[in-house]
Amino acid sequence: MARAHPHPHAVAQGAGKASRNTEAQARAQAQARVQAQSPMEAGAGARGLGSKSGTRRAARPPAPRRVRARRLLTPWLFLLAPLALLITFTYAPIANMVAYSFTDWDGVSPELHYTGAENYAEIFTREDLFQVFWVSGYYLAASVIQIVAALYFATILSFSVRFRNFFKGVLFFPSLVNGVAIGFVFLYFFQDGGTFDTVLSLFGYQTDHAWLGTPVSANISLAGVSVWRYLGMNFVLFLGAIQSVPGELYEAAELDGAGRWHQFRYIILPGIRPVLTLTVILSVSGSLSAFEIPYIMTGGATGTETFVIQTVKLAFQFNKTGLASAAAVVLLLIILLVTWVQRRLVPDDRVDLV
Amino acid sequence: MTRRVIARTLVYLSLIGATLVVLLPLGVVLLTSLKTEKETADGSGALTLPHHPLNLHNYATAFRDGGMLTAFGNTAFILVVSVGGTVLIGSMTAYAIDRFTFRFRKLVVALFLIAALVPGVTTQVATFQIVHSLGMFDTRWAPIALYMGTDIVSIYIFLQFVRSIPISLDEAARLDGANAFTIYRKIIFPLLKPAIATVVIVKGIAVYNDFYIPFLYMPSQDLGVISTSLFRFKGPYSAHWETISAGAVLVILPTLIVFLALQKYIYNGFMRGATR
Numbered sequence: 001m002a003r004a005h006p007h008p009h010a011v012a013q014g015a016g017k018a019s020r021n022t023e024a025q026a027r028a029q030a031q032a033r034v035q036a037q038s039p040m041e042a043g044a045g046a047r048g049l050g051s052k053s054g055t056r057r058a059a060r061p062p063a064p065r066r067v068r069a070r071r072l073l074t075p076w077l078f079l080l081a082p083l084a085l086l087i088t089f090t091y092a093p094i095a096n097m098v099a100y101s102f103t104d105w106d107g108v109s110p111e112l113h114y115t116g117a118e119n120y121a122e123i124f125t126r127e128d129l130f131q132v133f134w135v136s137g138y139y140l141a142a143s144v145i146q147i148v149a150a151l152y153f154a155t156i157l158s159f160s161v162r163f164r165n166f167f168k169g170v171l172f173f174p175s176l177v178n179g180v181a182i183g184f185v186f187l188y189f190f191q192d193g194g195t196f197d198t199v200l201s202l203f204g205y206q207t208d209h210a211w212l213g214t215p216v217s218a219n220i221s222l223a224g225v226s227v228w229r230y231l232g233m234n235f236v237l238f239l240g241a242i243q244s245v246p247g248e249l250y251e252a253a254e255l256d257g258a259g260r261w262h263q264f265r266y267i268i269l270p271g272i273r274p275v276l277t278l279t280v281i282l283s284v285s286g287s288l289s290a291f292e293i294p295y296i297m298t299g300g301a302t303g304t305e306t307f308v309i310q311t312v313k314l315a316f317q318f319n320k321t322g323l324a325s326a327a328a329v330v331l332l333l334i335i336l337l338v339t340w341v342q343r344r345l346v347p348d349d350r351v352d353l354v
Numbered sequence: 355m356t357r358r359v360i361a362r363t364l365v366y367l368s369l370i371g372a373t374l375v376v377l378l379p380l381g382v383v384l385l386t387s388l389k390t391e392k393e394t395a396d397g398s399g400a401l402t403l404p405h406h407p408l409n410l411h412n413y414a415t416a417f418r419d420g421g422m423l424t425a426f427g428n429t430a431f432i433l434v435v436s437v438g439g440t441v442l443i444g445s446m447t448a449y450a451i452d453r454f455t456f457r458f459r460k461l462v463v464a465l466f467l468i469a470a471l472v473p474g475v476t477t478q479v480a481t482f483q484i485v486h487s488l489g490m491f492d493t494r495w496a497p498i499a500l501y502m503g504t505d506i507v508s509i510y511i512f513l514q515f516v517r518s519i520p521i522s523l524d525e526a527a528r529l530d531g532a533n534a535f536t537i538y539r540k541i542i543f544p545l546l547k548p549a550i551a552t553v554v555i556v557k558g559i560a561v562y563n564d565f566y567i568p569f570l571y572m573p574s575q576d577l578g579v580i581s582t583s584l585f586r587f588k589g590p591y592s593a594h595w596e597t598i599s600a601g602a603v604l605v606i607l608p609t610l611i612v613f614l615a616l617q618k619y620i621y622n623g624f625m626r627g628a629t630r
Contacts, residue, residue, distance in 0.1 A: 072457075074534045078450035079462060080589045082443045088488075089481060097480035105485070152373065156365050169617065170373050176609050176620070178563045180463030180584045181602040185383050188400070188595055194504045195382045198399040209568045228375070234626065289475045292565055296585060308475050315479045316570070332476040339471050 094332075100325035107321035119326035131325075132307045135219060138305075139287035142223035146231050148277060153231075154238035155264055168239070172232035179229075183296030187212075188223045215303030222294050222304055229293065230286070234279050241272035281342040285335045307331055380606070387412055387599035394596050412600035420591075420601055424544075424576060425583035432494055432568075432579060433561045436501035440508050440557050441550055448512035449538050453524065470506035480571060485571060498501035501561055508553040511626055515549035516542060555616065555623040562609070580605050 049170055105112035123129050137249035173181070173305055189195040190211035202208055212218045227337055249267050258266070269276075294300060300309040307327070315324035386394060388404040416422050440460070451463060478506070481500070482491075490496040520544060527537050565581040577584065584601050591597045613620060 006504045022619045075450040075454035075459075078534075080536070082447040082460065082509075083465070085443065085499065086465060086469060087504040088484060089500055090472060090477070091465070093477040093480035093483055094472065094485060097477055099496045100480060153369075156369070161369070163363070165370050165617075167373065170376050171615070171622070174376060174614060175624075176559055176563075176613055178581060178584070178605045178609065179565050180581045181605045184584070184598050184602045185379050185586070188383060188386065188599065189379045191595070193399065194402045195379055198401050199378070201399070202401075209480060228379075236621055237625060241620075285473060289473055291475060296565070308551070311476075311479065312570075315482070321483075328479050332472065335473055335476070336471060 019086065079115070097325045097328055097332075100322050101329045102326075103322045105317040105321045107315065112322070113321065118328070119323045122323060123327055123330060129310065131303075132305055132310050135304065135306050136290070137183050138219040138223040139226060139290045140284065143230075143283035143287055144228050145277075146227045147283065148233050149227070150234035150238055150279075151276075153244055154235050155268060158239060158242040158268075164215055165336060166268050168236075172236050175232040175236075179292040180296055182225065184291055185296055186221075186228075186293075190221055210299055210312055218298060218302045218304050222297060225297070226290065227253050234283075237275050237279060238272055241266055241275040245271035277342055277345060284338050288331060288334060303337065355583055358430065383599045386595055387603045389596050391594065391596060394594075402608060405423055411610055412596045415597050416587075416601040416604055420597070420602060421575070421583050422604055424578070425578045425580045426492065428577060429562060429579040431499055432501075433558060436498045436561055437554055437557050439502040440505050441553055443502055444505065444508040444512045444553060445508050445516075445543060445546055446538070448516045449542050452516045452551055453521075453542075464508055464570075468507060469504070470510075474500075474504055475566065478566070482570060490571075492574050492577065494572070494577065497564070498583065500567055500571075501557070501564075508557060509567045510551050511552055511556075512546060512610070514545050514626075519545050525550075529569075551619060552623040552626050555619055557610075559620075568584065 086254050102114060102116060102119075104115050131222045152166075157168055161167065191197075192208065192210060196211065197207060209217070211221050245267060250263060251264050252266060289308050290306045291312075294304045294306055295312075298304045300306070300313070305313075308331075311324050311327045313329070314320045314327065382400050385402075385404060387398065388407055388409050390405070390409065393402075393404060417589075429595075447466070451459070451466075485491055485496050485500070490499060522536050523541050527541055532540065563581065564579075565585065568577075568579045568582045570584070572582065575586075584605055587598050587601050
């Protein structure tokens with residue numbers, strides 16, 4: 001099997017380690033240039049891809065006052081709408097949510113009472129509220145299987161395989177499909193006498209097991225659907241990262257007598273480490289905030305309630321805005337913690353926005 | 355040599371197995387959508403072929419009684435406005451952040467950066483109150499505002515592209531007397547085409563598929579988008595798998611067509627969106 005040609009865009013994307021290194025070098029050189037040219041601006045211009053900031057802010061003669069005022073104002077005119085939306089729909093809700101979480105507000109009445117940390121205590125002590133965390137465990141386990149399978153398919157499809165594009169498309173397509181449609185497709189799949197039972201009976205295995213009928217079986221089925229849905233996205237990201245590893249590395253390894261496993265272990269795996277960590281983090285936060293598939297398929301019945309389903313029900317069915325806010329704050333903190341851990345583990349890349 | 359043959363066979367077997375796992379559930383739903391009520395109920399199993407493969411009766415039911423026509427209209431309207439708005443907002447933000455130095459620039463950048471870490475599902479409890487107090491609840495403007503206002507990924511994508519446009523172009527235009535808005539409109543925006551294509555694809559698919567936001571903010575029957583209208587099939591058609599299947603196929607089909615037509619752009623778009 002020869003290695004297929006890397007996709008040109010994937011290479012340009014540069015998710016691989018090799019290209020990242022050169023990018024970092026170029027960045028460092030650019031930085032050095034900036035500092036040599038205008039030491040005063042260098043502090044403000046400590047930007048990631050600052051290759052052209054050197055030429056940009058060459059000293060200008062002081063402009064007249066009106067022109068200068070306009071120049072100061074211009075960026076804010078561009079940022080007016082974006083910042084207004086950002087504050088209204090991201091920061092104001094967070095602030096409100098934290099505030100609600102210390103009250104017993106029901107979301108409608110003008111009256112509310114400050115209750116201290118009572119809501120938080122309730123979340124961690126009431127067993128029926130806390131059990132949603134165990135449900136996340138099914139999704140976490142499923143994402144381990146998902147990542148391993150995605151990695152396997154990405155690796156074999158990065159070598160030349162017949163009908164490569166067909167297989168790639170088939171594996172990726174589910175991640176584009178509407179969640180409600182997926183929910184219905186799999187409701188029929190797990191139905192009594194549905195697709196799954198029919199396929200099993202083809203192999204001579206007659207069953208009338210209600211796949212969504214008991215908590216364990218229902219949660220495993222739902223987690224399986226989420227693997228079906230999200231595997232393709234991981235797979236395509238891994239494939240892109242693998243293909244951005246320079247092909248010469250494989251040739252060199254082959255000359256040295258490295259087998260497939262060694263190529264995977266010592267070339268592919270280190271090459272896709274950044275994408276792999278990103279995927280792991282996204283899977284963890286995705287498992288904790290699973291909502292669509294279980295809500296559409298079972299509505300949270302038979303022990304399949306997840307954290308987000310519970311929060312939505314508390315807030316919009318039982319009017320317990322205070323308690324729901326506390327739950328949402330807890331989820332937000334967990335996800336921020338996980339992300340922070342990731343940034344600590346892989347501190348190098350993609351913080352080049354500033 | 356034989357070991358290689360075996361390995362190769364196993365590789366192909368795994369690929370064929372995966373293909374079956376992906377396509378079988380979808381294929382069965384397509385078959386079911388072409389069956390009559392009697393055929394789905396007669397216990398002949400899910401894999402039998404429909405008697406009349408061109409029986410489009412269920413599609414008519416789904417379209418007419420299931421309100422899928424209104425749903426496609428609503429989805430199209432929300433999609434066009436919010437994707438258009440996202441492109442404008444993202445490109446303006448990227449232009450302002452990359453081409454100007456101003457006070458609090460770092461703070462602004464940090465605000466956008468941190469917002470990217472906050473998953474939208476967690477904050478809806480409180481966002482709901484704000485949307486409500488703005489009078490947007492149960493209107494099409496609620497999802498539009500939320501899609502436009504909380505998309506940080508597209509700002510990242512635009513930022514990468516604005517950076518790659520040489521600053522000398524801006525300066526040449528400025529010497530010709532162009533102001534910042536003319537530069538944005540005449541120079542930056544047209545050069546952002548690849549980024550715009552990426553954002554339109556990624557955002558468009560996300561909006562088309564979103565269930566959570568329309569479900570929370572537009573409970574009215576006539577404001578159903580495809581996700582919520584399809585979801586409502588669950589009640590009245592709960593035993594009518596042929597109608598539900600037709601609805602699901604109606605929703606999946608546009609996605610399949612777009613995917614087949616724009617494969618290359620879609621792969622690249624999602625790669626850019628995720629590894630920003």
